[in-house]
Amino acid sequence: MACAPNRVRLLCMLSLTFGFFIVEVVVSRVTSSLAMLSDSFHMLSDVIALVVALVAVRFAEQTQSTNKNTFGWIRAEVMGALVNAVFLTALCFTIILEAIERFTEPHEIEKPEVVIGVGAAGLLVNLFGLCLFHGHAGGGGHGHSHGGHGHSHGGHKKHKNGKVRRCETLEDSRSAGEETNNLVGNQNNSPNGVNPDRTTAGKSEMCHSDSLDLQINGSAPYEELENGHDSASQLNMRGVFLHVLGDALGSVIVVINAIIFILVWNPCKPGEVCENPCVGQHCADHSLNISSEVTEGAKIAGPCWVLYLDPTLCVIMVCILLYTTYPLLKESALILLQTVPKQIDMHQLNAGLRKLEGVLAVHELHIWQLAGSRIIATAHIKCHDPTSYMDVAKRIKDFFHDEGIHATTIQPEFVTMNSDSRTSLCELSCRTQCAPKLCCGAADAVKPPDEAVDAKISCEAKTPTVTSTSATSLEIISESVEETSRPESIVIMTREVESSL
Amino acid sequence: MLPLSIKDDEYKPAKFNLFVKLSGWFRSILADKTSRNLFFFLCLNLSFAFVELLYGIWSNSLGLISDSFHMFFDCTALLAGLAASVISRWRSNDSFSYGYVRAEVIAGFVNGLFLIFTAFFIFSEGVERALEPPDVHHERLLPVSIAGLLVNLVGIFVFQHGGHGHSHGGEGVFLHIVADTLGSVGVIISAILMQKYDLMIADPICSMLISILIGVSVVPLLRESIGILMQRTPPSLDQTLPECYQRVQQLQGVYNLQEPHFWTLCTDVYIGTLKLLVAPDADSRWILSQTHNIFTQVGVRQLYVQIDVAAM
Numbered sequence: 001m002a003c004a005p006n007r008v009r010l011l012c013m014l015s016l017t018f019g020f021f022i023v024e025v026v027v028s029r030v031t032s033s034l035a036m037l038s039d040s041f042h043m044l045s046d047v048i049a050l051v052v053a054l055v056a057v058r059f060a061e062q063t064q065s066t067n068k069n070t071f072g073w074i075r076a077e078v079m080g081a082l083v084n085a086v087f088l089t090a091l092c093f094t095i096i097l098e099a100i101e102r103f104t105e106p107h108e109i110e111k112p113e114v115v116i117g118v119g120a121a122g123l124l125v126n127l128f129g130l131c132l133f134h135g136h137a138g139g140g141g142h143g144h145s146h147g148g149h150g151h152s153h154g155g156h157k158k159h160k161n162g163k164v165r166r167c168e169t170l171e172d173s174r175s176a177g178e179e180t181n182n183l184v185g186n187q188n189n190s191p192n193g194v195n196p197d198r199t200t201a202g203k204s205e206m207c208h209s210d211s212l213d214l215q216i217n218g219s220a221p222y223e224e225l226e227n228g229h230d231s232a233s234q235l236n237m238r239g240v241f242l243h244v245l246g247d248a249l250g251s252v253i254v255v256i257n258a259i260i261f262i263l264v265w266n267p268c269k270p271g272e273v274c275e276n277p278c279v280g281q282h283c284a285d286h287s288l289n290i291s292s293e294v295t296e297g298a299k300i301a302g303p304c305w306v307l308y309l310d311p312t313l314c315v316i317m318v319c320i321l322l323y324t325t326y327p328l329l330k331e332s333a334l335i336l337l338q339t340v341p342k343q344i345d346m347h348q349l350n351a352g353l354r355k356l357e358g359v360l361a362v363h364e365l366h367i368w369q370l371a372g373s374r375i376i377a378t379a380h381i382k383c384h385d386p387t388s389y390m391d392v393a394k395r396i397k398d399f400f401h402d403e404g405i406h407a408t409t410i411q412p413e414f415v416t417m418n419s420d421s422r423t424s425l426c427e428l429s430c431r432t433q434c435a436p437k438l439c440c441g442a443a444d445a446v447k448p449p450d451e452a453v454d455a456k457i458s459c460e461a462k463t464p465t466v467t468s469t470s471a472t473s474l475e476i477i478s479e480s481v482e483e484t485s486r487p488e489s490i491v492i493m494t495r496e497v498e499s500s501l
Numbered sequence: 502m503l504p505l506s507i508k509d510d511e512y513k514p515a516k517f518n519l520f521v522k523l524s525g526w527f528r529s530i531l532a533d534k535t536s537r538n539l540f541f542f543l544c545l546n547l548s549f550a551f552v553e554l555l556y557g558i559w560s561n562s563l564g565l566i567s568d569s570f571h572m573f574f575d576c577t578a579l580l581a582g583l584a585a586s587v588i589s590r591w592r593s594n595d596s597f598s599y600g601y602v603r604a605e606v607i608a609g610f611v612n613g614l615f616l617i618f619t620a621f622f623i624f625s626e627g628v629e630r631a632l633e634p635p636d637v638h639h640e641r642l643l644p645v646s647i648a649g650l651l652v653n654l655v656g657i658f659v660f661q662h663g664g665h666g667h668s669h670g671g672e673g674v675f676l677h678i679v680a681d682t683l684g685s686v687g688v689i690i691s692a693i694l695m696q697k698y699d700l701m702i703a704d705p706i707c708s709m710l711i712s713i714l715i716g717v718s719v720v721p722l723l724r725e726s727i728g729i730l731m732q733r734t735p736p737s738l739d740q741t742l743p744e745c746y747q748r749v750q751q752l753q754g755v756y757n758l759q760e761p762h763f764w765t766l767c768t769d770v771y772i773g774t775l776k777l778l779v780a781p782d783a784d785s786r787w788i789l790s791q792t793h794n795i796f797t798q799v800g801v802r803q804l805y806v807q808i809d810v811a812a813m
Contacts, residue, residue, distance in 0.1 A: 037632070041625040048621075068734050070762045075731045086611055090618040093577075097570045104558075336730050337603045338766070339596055346595040364803070366598040370732070378774055378805040386785045390810055409774035409805045414786050 006057055006233055013129045014050040020125050031114050045091060049084050049243040056080025056236050074371040077236040078335050084239030085329035092318045099311035106307035112258045119254035126248035133241040238328050246321045253313040265306050338368040341375055358383050358392035375405045382413045529587055536586040538659050543579040549652050553645060575681055578615050581608050582674040602767040610726035612673030616680055616719045620712040627708035643692045650685035653678055672722055680715045687711040732764040735771050741799045748795050754783025774805040781810050
């Protein structure tokens with residue numbers, strides 16, 4: 001399992017970092033160095049980032065759908081990545097703040113040897129963390145290729161798996177999310193294989209007899225699940241990796257700074273008369289008593305540029321961090337914004353769907369990414385009548401499977417008897433009051449003028465006109481009763497209204 | 502090949518587009534009341550932060566400089582809220598089939614995270630100052646913090662309508678302003694304490710208390726936005742959904758209701774998908790329309806009902 005090593009890695013790094021944080025706090029109290037204390041708080045923020053990632057991984061393992069979270073907790077990984085990215089950005093801001101403060105009021109480093117020691121130890125810890133997480137962040141890419149292979153070969157097997165699982169959902173009347181279970185990840189089951197433990201003896205006969213007859217409308221193959229989980233957690237681990245990278249860079253800067261300080265700086269030794277021209281020039285708060293009579297032998301404290309090295313390096317580090325964090329921030333934010341995944345071309349998909357036999361029109365096509373490679377699609381498909389619907393549905397599901405989308409919900413819309421040529425209109429569209437709330441009815445450009453009367457009927461006051469009509473001429477809610485009796489012929493709308501997407 | 506479009510401005514050079522885009526954004530900002538308020542408050546905050554920065558540099562007060570940076574930090578939060586309110590109004594396109602409406606939820610979430618980070622940062626600075634109290638010049642800090650308090654009170658007054666029950670982006674901004682106000686109040690209280698009673702410890706204690714307050718106040722916002730972003734069933738539907746399921750299952754011809762997924766796209770917009778297992782002789786159209794009806798009554802306007810026919 002890919003997840004368990006993740007958790008182990010995170011716990012390992014977490015304990016190391018936390019231990020180091022305690023060490024830094026103690027050292028800062030012993031040497032009464034404020035810089036060490038603030039650095040220890042940076043370590044603490046690192047600990048928090050690791051805790052967030054760990055919590056996300058833990059949550060994402062609970063892939064059972066619950067009543068409240070019907071998709072399971074898979075999205076926790078994406079959230080963890082976003083939280084880490086935001087924390088990193090905020091951390092960069094505060095580092096810039098402190099750097100600018102240092103620019104206006106340069107400090108000497110007190111006790112640089114201790115700083116070197118602790119800085120080097122911190123660097124070691126962070127390098128270790130980098131090795132731990134770099135391996136995973138790079139290895140996540142393999143997950144995709146496996147999924148690709150499984151996809152092309154496992155066509156038949158997928159359906160077989162689907163049939164058995166479908167049976168199981170039959171018995172369970174409250175089967176909330178059985179397929180989501182499979183979708184979201186059931187790591188106990190072996191990929192490409194039917195797991196016999198899941199069916200009890202009594203149910204299996206019913207299953208086998210039904211499996212041939214039951215029309216399957218989509219189910220997720222096992223092999224996709226694990227890889228999807230990998231690529232979702234990959235995002236999370238990337239966040240952790242970037243955080244550790246930032247800390248490592250910080251330690252590098254601390255060490256470099258302290259070394260240069262020791263080598264180059266000539267400090268004012270206590271007991272000597274010397275000037276410190278760098279500190280206290282602009283600051284009225286600490287008024288250094290710079291005596292105007294400087295004797296020949298008086299020392300002048302070392303080259304001033306050394307004091308400005310620290311903030312300069314910090315600014316460079318912030319730039320590097322921001323540059324590497326931005327893609328992570330963007331990616332996780334885009335997933336949460338319900339974007340169409342970048343590997344999917346909506347136009348092509350739409351065109352392909354419409355070319356399928358039996359599909360008259362496609363409305364309200366929405367494709368979004370739950371997390372990783374789990375993609376969910378929903379659509380309204382208009383077709384002729386319920387009897388041909390099941391074949392059309394199967395074809396549609398296969399089409400989506402080929403694209404890599406396995407969790408689809410297709411709502412059929414049937415052409416009404418008298419208005420079979422109005423293919424582009426949504427049969428079950430909302431009233432126009434709902435139209436701003438992203439319904440497809442708003443986008444239909446051409447409407448027969450008589451339908452204006454529907455616009456005034458509010459959403460809540462929808463009375464089912466179904467009851468008043470006979471079975472042969474079924475009425476649908478969005479059209480008023482008198483329309484069905486009008487024997488008009490409406491121009492066939494062959495072009496789908498693209499803007500309804 | 503003839504040109505496909507008769508519009509000439511498609512062929513205009515690119516640099517005009519940037520100006521057009523910017524002015525387009527400006528117009529859309531000024532169009533909506535909330536974003537207009539946000540924009541003006543952002544300008545106010547930004548100018549006050551600049552004034553504070555210049556004053557701090559001129560009088561060499563590090564406290565003022567760092568406080569001005571804190572205000573700049575807040576301005577970025579306001580900017581995020583403003584960007585979200587503009588972005589969420591963009592139209593849907595090929596990449597964003599639902600449009601950009603989720604931007605507000607994300608902005609609220611990010612604002613909440615920034616607030617938690619600020620609280621953590623203030624707490625750590627409070628601890629540092631408690632251990633090693635710096636020399637704080639309070640006579641300069643008091644008038645500036647009072648001015649900052651006034652600015653924030655203006656903000657609270659302007660945004661109080663956008664506080665509760667509104668979009669999450671607005672709530673995030675409101676909380677941020679409240680946090681800032683609390684900060685100013687805390688600084689004033691500690692400055693007074695230090696002047697009157699010479700209690701140097703008041704400053705760090707105040708900041709620690711304030712940071713805890715900020716952290717606690719932001720938790721409900723975070724919980725809500727996390728719920729939405731995690732595709733959780735809308736909390737307001739928690740009670741009514743089981744009844745709806747029962748009603749659907751009682752429809753003629755329906756065997757079973759499977760895999761219901763209901764989630765919030767943004768405030769008050771709920772989307773649902775479910776699968777119905779129906780008998781082969783059932784009237785699919787009637788079932789579909791009835792199901793839609795049932796769920797529209799509880800407020801789910803976008804519903805996708807998949808019909809699976811059990812052939813027996």
